[in-house]
Amino acid sequence: MLNSVRSRPWTCKDCLQRLHRLQRSRPERTFATAVAADQQSSIDYVAANKFAKQRDDDNLRRVFDSRSFWREFSQRQTNSSKRTGIVQNQYLTSPEGFREFAHTSLQKCQRIVSKVLAVSTLEGYKSMARDLDRLSDLLCRVIDLSDFVRSNHPDPRIQEAATQAYALMFEYMNILNTTTGLHDQLKKAAATPEVVSSWTEEERMVAEILIKDFSNSAIHMPPKDRQRFVNLSNDISQLGSEFVNGAEPARPHVVLSKSSVQGLDPVVVQQLQRWNSVPIPTWGVEGRLALRSMHDENSRKEVYMATRMSSRRQIHRLEELLHKRAELAKLSGYSTYAHMALSDKMAKTPEAVSNFLTTLIGNNRVQVQEELAKLQSMKEAAPLQPWDHAYYVQKRVLEYSMSRRSRELSRVPEFFSLGTVMQGLSRLFDHLYGVRLVPQETLPGETWNSDVRRLDVVDEAGRHIAVIYCDLFTRPNKSPNPAHFTLRCAREITAEEIAESASMDPPSHPNDGMATAMNPDSDTLRQLPTIALVCDFPEPPVSGNGPPTLLSEHSVRTLFHEMGHAVHSVLGQTPLQSISGTRCSTDFAELPSVLMESFATAPEVLALYARHWETDKPLSDSMMQSMAADRAAHGSIYGAVENEAQILMALVDQAYHALSADGGKRSIDSTDIYHQVFSTYCTLPDPQDSNPRTSxxxxxxxxxxxxxxxxxxxxxRAIANKIWQDVFHGGKLSIDREAGEKYKNEVLRWGGGRNGWSCVAGVLGDANPSNANGRLAEGGEEAMREDHLGISFGV
Known part of the structure; x- marks a missing residue:
């Protein structure tokens, strides 16, 4: 049900007290109006000020490219007597603050639960959807932020405190999911015509989502089964966390003789060598380097097999997870977990997903065979094996580089400093949507690392609409995986909440101190979306000499991808948090991010930002053409095999979650299922007769x-390619405001408040052949057919 997980805060505790007194002394003036008036003096962004806009644009590049500028910029608040908590959350100034944050939020949740359970009047039922959305928001405030902090904060004490806060609220959320009184009250509200007619479209959508979530939580089951649901959900959460963080190979090293590693970089060999042997780690970059470069096939085979064998402990975690998910689905009335997970998705059924994936893998097969045939010709006599693929692909890439790759292409990263790319993102958003990124200094305690940059998102009227924390540089023990995190969703804050916060002892901030702003269209306060972007790029030099952080084309696309999630959160500002931003159907959430990858290297967009880090010279047309030719060449070398690998992973995922709970734990052999899928669909599968088998x-x-x-x-990706071609005309309208507004209004602004198929149908338009007779809006297997969606990967 409830698991849908300017420069300064609008006021402080003293201001709240002063405003509360002001409200009492001038009752004709609303509390929200008083907040708005008080807020005006603290906003730094001025609408239509070209000088300020140019200054912000320049600063955006410099805060990421110049450590000396960043040091000066970020230290403007260092000596401030005012301190704050992580992301300006007033509670999170110490590990103990997480406990207070969780318990205070829990008390607020309990008051709402008591209120909803006691409702008996028509007015009470009319406010129920909004009350339950606030309950969801209070849970997500703790769960989302604690989950992020426990994974990304360097202090073990704070990690542990965040983990405890997360566990407390997650368990309470599962209890609420099986609280029959909440479900019964919401069902009664949704069955009352006078109530439903008073609800906004967003309130109706949230009510439908919550009723569906209740249904998925075995709400109709006897108390014993409901308790089992809570226990299973908690077990799945724990097992899932252990599975994600506990990946490990069965063997830590493959020990080879020095003579058998010929071809591997001598520097790497020297680092690894122990006497006359070379232990190759089976977890990390060294194993991948060995597979790409070692000439001896037997050595490659040994490394390949070892790097694809998981520890027994990890396989046991997975099989326990799959078993408990199957049991949870059965308890909730579904035949499999896949049926349960897909019931409210765009695909709707496992059968639709299976047909989509098998059609796609069939369409991709010819290109895969062509790629492998070229590699086979390089190996000549012996049949090509899985452990040969990376080695011969690398040889083809090197041959291509020597014969065709121009010298100027190797200089492309010089035009992609991190600062210029961030500038490009801001300029692109300004062109398409009328919003831009503004660097903002932070208060002491606001970020979890001194290298984290804060960006405020500002619209054309100079209004502050979102906060993005950018943690983009590598550091020890940091996850290398790029990611987008929603730390807090957008939503409207009611006058009742403001009054409640003001009446607390001591007075509190209605958004826990985090960013808020007045809604320009109504006399209401909004909590602004707060987002974290995490990447693992090299740091710029400390001395300031030499180039800043320079990105490869792949890294540029990665950053555009993650910022695609962010712009969905920024522009999907619905009145209720349960449908805000990326809180949409899982199989719709990747659309904005995948589409953003196409913008990254479109010539019109490159012209906005790709400039040499030192000379400021723009990327030339010939270099853009070389980049496009290089992408096409690399795509012909290994693109189809990479596509097949993605489809195979999706097929394995479907096979695992199509398991029934009827057979018991011992019926699940994840390794056997994995090999069944690969032997059926993979063009170059792992050996079936090896002992042990790959896992x-x-x-x-x-x-x-x-x-x-x-x-x-x-x-x-298939939908994004369709929109890219039909709405943005394959990049010819990549910075066109009309196309951007259409995409924003039909897709981004809805968050999860509109069916994904309706968004796709809306942005493509009635005249699009794919949407003839409105068939896309109906969704499901029919809409996913090849001749409707145009199944393809694109470049």
Missing amino acids: WQGFFGHLYGYGATYYSYIFD
Whole structure:
């Protein structure tokens, strides 16, 4: 049900007290109006000020490219007597603050639960959807932020405190999901015509989502079964976390003789060598380097097999997770977990997903065979094996580089400093949507690392609409995986909440101190979306000499991808948080991010930002053409095999979550299922007769977060390609405001408040052949057919 997880705060505790007194002394003036008036003096962004806009644009590049400028910029608040908590949350100034944050939020939740359970009047039922949305928001405030902090904060004490806060609220959320009184009250509200007619479209959508979530929580079951549901949900959460963080190979090293590693970089060999042997780690970059470069096939085979064998402990975690998910689905009235997970998704059924994936893998097969045939010709006599693929691909890439790759292409990263790319993102958003990114200094205690940059998102009227914390540089023990985190969703804050916060002892901030702003269209306060973007790029030099952080084309696309999620959160500002931003169907959530990858290297967009870090010279047309030719060449070398690998992972995900709970724990052999899928669909599968067999599934962390929905990446890529071609005309309208507004208004602004198929149908328009007779809006298997959606990956 409830698991849908300017420069300064608008006021402080003293201001709240002063405003509360002001409200009492001038009752004709609303409290929200008083907040708005008080806020005006603290806003730094001025509408239509070209000088300020140019200054912000320049600063954006410099805060990421110049450490000396960043040091000066970020230290303007260092000596401030005012301190704050993490992301300006007033509670999170110490590890103990997480406990206070969780318990205070829990008390607020309990008051709302008591209020909803006691409702007996028509007015009470009319406010129920909004009350339950606030309950969801209070839970997500703690769960989302604590989950992020426990994974990204360097202080073990804060990690532990965040973990405890997360566990407390997550368990309470599962209890609420099985509280029959809440379900009964909401059902009664939704069955009352006078109530439903008073609800906004957003309130109706939230009510439908919550009723569906209740249904998925075995709400109709006897108390014993409901308790079992809570226990299973908690077990799945714990197992999932252990599975994601516990990936490990069965063997830590493969020990080879020095003579058998010929071809591997001598520097790497020297670092690894122990006497006359070379232990190759089976977890990390060294194993991948060995597979790409060692000439001896037997050595490659040994490394390949070892790097694809998970530890027994990890496989046991996965199989326990799959078993408990199957049991949870059965308890909730579904035949499999896949049926449960897909019931409210765009695909709707496992059958639709299976047909989509098998059609796609069939369409991709010819290109795969062509790629492998070229590699086979390089190996000549012996048949090509899985452990040969990376080695011969690398040889083809090197041959291509020597014969065709121009010298100027190797200089492309010089035009992609991190600062210029961030500038490009801001300029692109300004062109398409009328919003831009503004660097903002932070208060002491606001960020979890001194290298984290804060960006405020500002619209054309100079209004502050979102906060993005950018943690983009590498550091020890930091996850290398790029990610977008929603730390807090957008929503309207009611006058009742403001009054409640003001009456607390001591007075509190209605958004826990985090960013808020007045809604320009109504006399209401909004909590602004607060987002964290995490990447693992090299740091710029400390001395200031030499180039700043320079990105490869792949890294540029990665950053555009993650910022695609962010702009969905920024522009999807619905009145209720349950449908805000990326709180949408899982198989729709990747659409904005995948589409953003196409913008990254479109010539019109490159002209906005790709400039040499030192000379400021723009990327030339010939270099853009070389980049496009290089992408096409590399795509012909290994693109189809990479596509097949993605489809295979989605098929494995579907096979695992199509398991029934009837057979018991021992019926699940994840390794056997993995090999069945690969032997059926993979063009170059792992050996079936090896002992032990490969068990790569233990490294597939997305099996937890995307259980039964990993196809979403592939599915959304197909939709994104369709929108890119039909709305943005393959890049010819890549900075066109009309196209941007259409995409914003039909897709981004809805968050999860509109069916994904309706968004796709809306942005493509009635005249689009794919949407003839409105068939896309109906969704499901029919809409996913090849001749309707135009199944393809694109470049």
